[in-house]
Amino acid sequence: MNDDSISEIEHLIALMAKLPGMGPRSARRAVLHLIRKRALLLTPLAESLGQVAASARECLNCGNVGTRDICGICTDERRANGEICVVETVSDLWAMERAASFKGRYHVLGGTLSALDAIGPEDLRIPRLVDRVASEGVREVILALNATIDGQTTAHYIADQLEDQVQLTTLAQGVPIGGELDYLDDGTIIAALKARKQL
Template sequence: MAREGSDDIQALIAQVARLPGLGPRSARRVVLALIRRRATQMTQLAALMARVAETSRECVRCGNIAEAELCPICADPGRANGELCVVESVADLWAMERGRAFPGRYHVLGGTLSALDEVGPDDLGIPRLLDRIAEENVTEVILALNATVEGQTTAHYIAEALEGGSVAVTGLAHGVPIGGELDFLDDGTISAALRARRRL
């Protein structure tokens, strides 16, 4: 059987294949493309990866990825407007920021509650979130969690923990995406869109 490159190349392919969204075939294509452009892309990529590995850390307040103790969002006094958006992951935070529609601050849980995986409130730092809400005079908590069973379970748990307090708890609307066609939507999305209908 023919070998595909040296042991180092095989090890690199195996490491790349472990990245989300990439399998062995995609990893081989990525590694071959980098090797073909090793003088430009590969060297720059290696240097950037080493620098990010050295300088990146979690924001001590919200869990975002930052280069300082506080991320730029938490360090910005203009974002301290009483609105706190709770998300599952840093990827979700970045997706919200791409829309440039939310002017407040975030809190990254790092996952969702899951009895199957033995992930409880303490594993997600939910008690720390509740302390933060009290300390920062938060007036509204927006639960921007994924519309999965685990995401909704986590949202209900946090909402119940905040029930009876002075903090408004809201969630993102679910329904028909902009540019979406009804024929291509699943039943759950159509049902959520009907429940969230509004007067025109």
């Protein structure tokens, strides 16, 4: 904690503190942990970050993050099943992939339409989605956007663009698996009741 001898470590702490979910205190803790586990964690992490910095890029087709110009999902012919799942962010794509239930391809918008932030269709890969629907022989577009106002506005806009060309679906709304009614918001209960199913 003194002159240049510590400044590299201080610099590292300042950078770590910029990560989401980290602050100065947790960054200091993380850096001390890294220094204690140099061979096991610090060196591998430095190398891994360097590799990702050199190779990570957005898929030119769908906006997924990978290490090639066209991502593994877009090049996998088995996934050309005529279904495209439209998501807001790469984290949403990863969440869908963890569920391992969807077998088609994705389209990552990179956000939602927002009048407030001046985000229009061109900023969101929506024209590219319209192109893909025409060129990839898509039968169904699943709009897996978040149930926020901006997400739903975006879903409506995309539906308007594509309604005559393809079947449009959206994720079901209802009670989450393991969810307790007592903890659910009113909107979810209303949606689950409206969409109730015969046993």
